[in-house]
Amino acid sequence: MEKVKQYIEENKDRFLEELFELIRIPSISSLKDHKPDMEKAANKLKDLLLSSGCDKAQVMPSTGNPVVYAEKMIDPAKPTVLVYAHYDVMPVDPVDLWEQDDPFEPIVKDGKIWARGADDDKGQGMMHIKAFESMVKTDSLPCNVKFMLEGEEEVGSPSLPQWCEENKDLVKADVILVSDTGMIAPDIPSITTGLRGLSYWEVEMTGPNRDLHSGLFGGAVANPINVLAKMISDMVDENGHITIPGFYDDVIEVSDKERAKMAEAPFSEEEYKKAIDVKELYGEKGYTTNERTGIRPSFDVCGIWGGYTGEGAKTVLPSKAYAKISSRLVPNQNNEKIAKLFKEHFEKIAPDYVKVNVKFLHGGQAYVCPIDLPAYKAAEKAYEETYNRTPVPVRSGGSIPIISEFEKILGIKSVLMGFGLEADAIHSPNENFPLEQFYNGINTIPYFYKYYAEIMK
Amino acid sequence: MEKVKQYIEENKDRFLEELFELIRIPSISSLKDHKPDMEKAANKLKDLLLSSGCDKAQVMPSTGNPVVYAEKMIDPAKPTVLVYAHYDVMPVDPVDLWEQDDPFEPIVKDGKIWARGADDDKGQGMMHIKAFESMVKTDSLPCNVKFMLEGEEEVGSPSLPQWCEENKDLVKADVILVSDTGMIAPDIPSITTGLRGLSYWEVEMTGPNRDLHSGLFGGAVANPINVLAKMISDMVDENGHITIPGFYDDVIEVSDKERAKMAEAPFSEEEYKKAIDVKELYGEKGYTTNERTGIRPSFDVCGIWGGYTGEGAKTVLPSKAYAKISSRLVPNQNNEKIAKLFKEHFEKIAPDYVKVNVKFLHGGQAYVCPIDLPAYKAAEKAYEETYNRTPVPVRSGGSIPIISEFEKILGIKSVLMGFGLEADAIHSPNENFPLEQFYNGINTIPYFYKYYAEIMK
Numbered sequence: 001m002e003k004v005k006q007y008i009e010e011n012k013d014r015f016l017e018e019l020f021e022l023i024r025i026p027s028i029s030s031l032k033d034h035k036p037d038m039e040k041a042a043n044k045l046k047d048l049l050l051s052s053g054c055d056k057a058q059v060m061p062s063t064g065n066p067v068v069y070a071e072k073m074i075d076p077a078k079p080t081v082l083v084y085a086h087y088d089v090m091p092v093d094p095v096d097l098w099e100q101d102d103p104f105e106p107i108v109k110d111g112k113i114w115a116r117g118a119d120d121d122k123g124q125g126m127m128h129i130k131a132f133e134s135m136v137k138t139d140s141l142p143c144n145v146k147f148m149l150e151g152e153e154e155v156g157s158p159s160l161p162q163w164c165e166e167n168k169d170l171v172k173a174d175v176i177l178v179s180d181t182g183m184i185a186p187d188i189p190s191i192t193t194g195l196r197g198l199s200y201w202e203v204e205m206t207g208p209n210r211d212l213h214s215g216l217f218g219g220a221v222a223n224p225i226n227v228l229a230k231m232i233s234d235m236v237d238e239n240g241h242i243t244i245p246g247f248y249d250d251v252i253e254v255s256d257k258e259r260a261k262m263a264e265a266p267f268s269e270e271e272y273k274k275a276i277d278v279k280e281l282y283g284e285k286g287y288t289t290n291e292r293t294g295i296r297p298s299f300d301v302c303g304i305w306g307g308y309t310g311e312g313a314k315t316v317l318p319s320k321a322y323a324k325i326s327s328r329l330v331p332n333q334n335n336e337k338i339a340k341l342f343k344e345h346f347e348k349i350a351p352d353y354v355k356v357n358v359k360f361l362h363g364g365q366a367y368v369c370p371i372d373l374p375a376y377k378a379a380e381k382a383y384e385e386t387y388n389r390t391p392v393p394v395r396s397g398g399s400i401p402i403i404s405e406f407e408k409i410l411g412i413k414s415v416l417m418g419f420g421l422e423a424d425a426i427h428s429p430n431e432n433f434p435l436e437q438f439y440n441g442i443n444t445i446p447y448f449y450k451y452y453a454e455i456m457k
Numbered sequence: 458m459e460k461v462k463q464y465i466e467e468n469k470d471r472f473l474e475e476l477f478e479l480i481r482i483p484s485i486s487s488l489k490d491h492k493p494d495m496e497k498a499a500n501k502l503k504d505l506l507l508s509s510g511c512d513k514a515q516v517m518p519s520t521g522n523p524v525v526y527a528e529k530m531i532d533p534a535k536p537t538v539l540v541y542a543h544y545d546v547m548p549v550d551p552v553d554l555w556e557q558d559d560p561f562e563p564i565v566k567d568g569k570i571w572a573r574g575a576d577d578d579k580g581q582g583m584m585h586i587k588a589f590e591s592m593v594k595t596d597s598l599p600c601n602v603k604f605m606l607e608g609e610e611e612v613g614s615p616s617l618p619q620w621c622e623e624n625k626d627l628v629k630a631d632v633i634l635v636s637d638t639g640m641i642a643p644d645i646p647s648i649t650t651g652l653r654g655l656s657y658w659e660v661e662m663t664g665p666n667r668d669l670h671s672g673l674f675g676g677a678v679a680n681p682i683n684v685l686a687k688m689i690s691d692m693v694d695e696n697g698h699i700t701i702p703g704f705y706d707d708v709i710e711v712s713d714k715e716r717a718k719m720a721e722a723p724f725s726e727e728e729y730k731k732a733i734d735v736k737e738l739y740g741e742k743g744y745t746t747n748e749r750t751g752i753r754p755s756f757d758v759c760g761i762w763g764g765y766t767g768e769g770a771k772t773v774l775p776s777k778a779y780a781k782i783s784s785r786l787v788p789n790q791n792n793e794k795i796a797k798l799f800k801e802h803f804e805k806i807a808p809d810y811v812k813v814n815v816k817f818l819h820g821g822q823a824y825v826c827p828i829d830l831p832a833y834k835a836a837e838k839a840y841e842e843t844y845n846r847t848p849v850p851v852r853s854g855g856s857i858p859i860i861s862e863f864e865k866i867l868g869i870k871s872v873l874m875g876f877g878l879e880a881d882a883i884h885s886p887n888e889n890f891p892l893e894q895f896y897n898g899i900n901t902i903p904y905f906y907k908y909y910a911e912i913m914k
Binding site: 030031032090091093094097155156182196198200202207208209210211212213214215216217218219220221222223225226228229230232233234236276277278279280281282283284289290292293296297298299300301302303304305306307308309310311312313314315316317318321322323324326328351352353354361362396397398399422425426427428429430 | 487488489547548550551554612613639653655657659664665666667668669670671672673674675676677678679680682683685686687689690691693733734735736737738739740741746747749750753754755756757758759760761762763764765766767768769770771772773774775778779780781783785808809810811818819853854855856879882883884885886887
């Protein structure tokens with residue numbers, strides 16, 4: 001492994017520059033205007049994969065943004081690792097909260113890369129390509145490797161399931177390796193063993209057929225913003241329980257023993273509150289903060305708008321109000337069932353004086369990775385090499401809906417080797433990724449291949 | 458009066474063209490960018506008042522937009538009428554809901570003028586200038602006339618009270634005549650005898666110090682949109698009562714006798730619902746629709762925004778949420794007291810996991826005009842001339858905060874001779890004003906002067 005380490009050390013500046021070239025393509029999947037950037041990013045990755053040592057690489061069409069597929073097959077008798085990552089990123093608004101002028105022009109400051117996608121998932125994805133290159137160029141690759149890089153993860157991977165169905169043989173592998181999650185702290189490695197599922201809706205509430213004068217009509221005609229506020233408020237009770245009938249039916253209560261083990265993970269509520277500057281935390285009664293995000297579902301309004309939102313005071317009783325609403329789900333909850341339950345309930349509780357339209361935008365299943373999986377063991381040992389500490393298995397509150405789809409469609413388990421940190425501000429202004437984590441990732445991943453090949457022998 | 462009528466008939470096209478010239482100046486008082494348009498509109502009015510027969514006219518500075526003052530004094534022994542109107546208009550958004558490309562380029566279609574300000578209050582204000590011209594040019598003016606035209610009515614007339622304090626002698630008059638209200642129907646004249654007051658706030662709710670990933674934090678950190686929705690919802694109880702302690706303390710309950718008289722005004726709930734396309738009406742329990750807008754206060758969210766409001770799905774737990782909130786008040790409620798009660802209550806019910814900031818944007822007192830006032834009687838007889846029907850006294854739900862200020866500062870009562878119709882869509886897209894109402898107004902107003910001079914003799 002010394003040769004690999006040396007190769008990484010000698011090429012580290014180029015690795016960073018290659019990441020910057022990818023970051024500079026503003027591949028925001030949720031905005032139609034950025035469609036051409038998706039093609040650009042996919043082609044850039046194809047070139048990178050070929051120059052990094054893949055035998056073949058191609059930009060393949062899907063029903064949405066293209067999928068980049070590449071491989072290096074060294075021996076059919078050896079295990080095959082399928083690397084999954086995504087080249088699309090979240091929108092950058094509110095842009096004025098970024099400390100840099102252009103979120104797509106990466107800056108290195110205070111030992112960190114600052115840019116949209118620095119961590120999620122261009123930075124973490126690039127670690128795999130460069131770790132792979134370092135093994136190939138030093139003749140140290142012990143497994144077959146396949147890459148499957150998609151451009152729709154941030155909008156719920158709507159096209160990849162069908163693409164997987166159609167390319168089952170092509171992506172056949174023993175395990176899927178993913179770096180799209182985080183570690184507890186820079187000195188405490190962890191492996192994500194659980195992911196929450198997600199259902200995401202947009203609701204449209206219509207009161208009167210036009211904006212009305214709030215004086216002439218106010219008090220006599222239901223205001224759709226007031227009604228929407230009440231309905232949102234009624235979705236969660238005073239104990240933080242979601243009130244949709246049947247919502248918790250499939251939630252598996254985690255045993256006291258497992259909860260006790262979770263509680264051993266280092267966590268300071270004071271530091272957590274300080275980091276986000278809130279005086280008190282709020283969540284479901286009877287659960288700790290880590291349980292609330294790890295093993296319990298949530299109900300959040302991600303966006304709301306309606307009426308006059310400009311400067312000054314306009315006295316209006318608006319015609320419309322809108323909200324984007326999401327629920328994070330836990331293992332065994334079916335996101336399509338939950339999507340339906342919400343829609344039915346929301347329509348049912350809507351009073352006669354408004355019309356509601358509930359649109360299901362996207363969803364995904366929760367996922368669990370057993371800690372006795374050979375690939376989990378290999379990942380554990382790989383982290384130990386870099387961090388001198390056994391990684392903690394963690395249930396994350398985040399969602400990567402496609403991970404459970406992989407299991408369903410391809411029958412392959414995924415191992416989530418994340419190197420992100422909480423302070424990376426993914427999905428927020430000032431996303432960043434510490435240089436140390438970027439290079440630690442590139443150095444750790446070759447050990448995964450080494451141990452995985454040994455265990456699977 | 459035949460000469461006046463004939464003059465109006467002969468000059469009607471020019472009157473309309475003069476109104477159009479005024480409408481074309483986009484004098485939106487709530488938007489800073491339109492500051493130059495306020496000056497432009499004021500100067501246009503000064504010129505119009507001079508050419509219409511005023512002896513003097515001037516654009517006078519105030520602490521905000523200028524006030525246009527003009528007069529024609531014919532005889533100190535005769536009564537003096539002070540005409541009040543406003544040359545500022547509401548914003549035009551959402552622009553895409555207008556059927557015409559430019560809301561400031563008036564169109565005549567289906568017998569109506571379509572434009573922002575067509576009714577409120579350029580159209581209705583112009584009626585007074587042209588009625589005045591018609592009396593002057595035919596030597597029929599029986600009273601002294603003063604004009605006081607302001608440019609901040611739509612933002613609550615913040616500067617006019619001080620201007621009135623400083624110009625008490627200048628505007629001295631026996632009555633203030635205003636056309637900034639409506640009639641029940643095109644064939645049922647009415648005079649507004651009551652106006653609601655208003656308090657208007659903007660609230661800012663801050664949760665975490667930055668937008669958070671709704672997966673990693675959702676369920677453990679209070680979402681400011683969810684909290685704002687709950688707080689808004691809690692401001693009104695299941696009976697439609699506003700829950701702010703002390704809110705109703707100064708509301709005078711209207712007697713059953715007066716309520717019975719109000720109920721005689723023609724009103725079809727079915728037509729009302731049909732016109733705004735709602736299945737059911739909603740308001741305070743125990744009151745009819747007209748009572749809810751006429752004699753009861755209201756609580757409306759005029760605008761709300763926060764989090765991700767763009768295309769598609771962004772999973773975010775936002776840092777901020779905002780709302781613009783207003784209450785219409787009834788006579789004897791003090792808007793400053795209510796403003797304070799709301800702020801105190803809203804801050805008090807805010808949970809520890811958010812920070813709130815309540816900003817009072819503007820307010821105004823409610824107003825009542827007694828129906829035995831000489832000027833009311835003159836107005837009544839004037840409408841009878843045009844509509845062959847005694848006008849109905851009506852308590853309006855709208856607010857003209859400055860009207861109660863006039864009484865307080867100048868000691869002068871106002872008579873509200875409105876010619877607007879409900880379908881005029883003031884404050885909304887597609888504002889319009891029927892040509893017939895515009896010309897009926899110009900023809901009716903000279904009768905007011907005639908009867909007022911006779912009664913006051």
